[in-house]
Amino acid sequence: MIELKDVHKAFGSKHVLRGINLTIESGTSMVIIGGSGTGKSVALKCILGLIKPDSGMISLDGKDVTKGDRDAFLARFGMLFQGGALFDSLPVWQNVAFRLLRGSLKRPVAEAREIAIEKLRRVGLKPDVADLFPSELSGGMQKRVGLARAIAAEPEIIFFDEPTTGLDPIMAGVINELIREIVTEMGATAMTITHDMTSVRAIADNIAMLHDGVIKWTGPVSRIDNSGDPYLDQFIHGRAEGPIEAVR
Incomplete structure (x- = not known):
């Protein structure tokens, strides 16, 4: 569904x-792993068209992502942001229904609220949460609200940016299970950026190891422990010694 071919991007002298x-x-569910600053988020932003690559081709269903109807293109995506990115001034249900209250996907307010409450239920939150504000929620609840928003418009493709950052191990496990269940139920194509190897094993079908601006290894999650790739092996086991130099 998504293909990147020889994609380059530099910011000044930094490639x-x-x-x-x-x-x-x-x-399928693709998880991109790699150290901080290796280009994972830049790759994601290039796919969405938030950043324009310097060269190379990115296609969706065989079509150049930079061409065609921009609104129709973005309507195919859902996004769970690393920091939640909830609007503090809006109640939870309006956060979840944000896309459904405006633009090409606009629905009547009552219908949008009903959909929002249903999506909140899907991520394990009760209807009475709908009228609370984000500041009244725990970190885990905020992450669930973000997930509900990501799936509110029934997208074909969902991006997850560090979905378990800042969560305790139990809540991280809950979020991982929800992501896997929802992606499977919806038949969606998923792309996740994460450092959390527990998340990788829980939600990935395939993994890509990004280092120094290139994909060093890609393959099914079942092969990561016996990949034979020194970059992947060092990363998944957290070893200080290896081809990846630790920043000291």
Whole structure:
């Protein structure tokens, strides 16, 4: 469904992406791993068109993502942001229904609220949460609200940016299970950026290891412990020694 061919991106003299090649098949869950500053978020932003690559091609269903109807393109995506990115001034249900209250997907207010409450139920939150504000929720509840918003418009493709950051191990496990269940139920194509190897094993079908601006290894999650790749092996086991130099 999504393909990156020889994608390059630099910011001044800093070359972040140095020729990424990656294919994400429809209906699968791809997890991109790699150290901080290796270009994971830049790659995601390039796919969404938030950043324009310097060269290379990114396609969705075989079509160049930079061409065609921009609103129709973005309507196919849902996004769970690393920091939640909830609007403090809006009650929870309006956060969840944000896309349904405006733009090409606009629904009547009553219908949008009903959908929001149903999506909150799907992520394990009761209807009485709908009228609370984000500041009244715990970190885990805020992450669930973000997930409910990501799936509110029934997107074909969902991006997850560090979905378990800031959560305790139990809540992280809950979020991982929800992500896996929802992606499977919806038949959605998923792309996740994470450092959390527990999340990787819980939600990935396939993994791509990004280092120094290129994909060093890609393959099914079942092969990561015996990949034979020194970069992947060092990363998943958290070893200080190896081809990846630790910043000291």
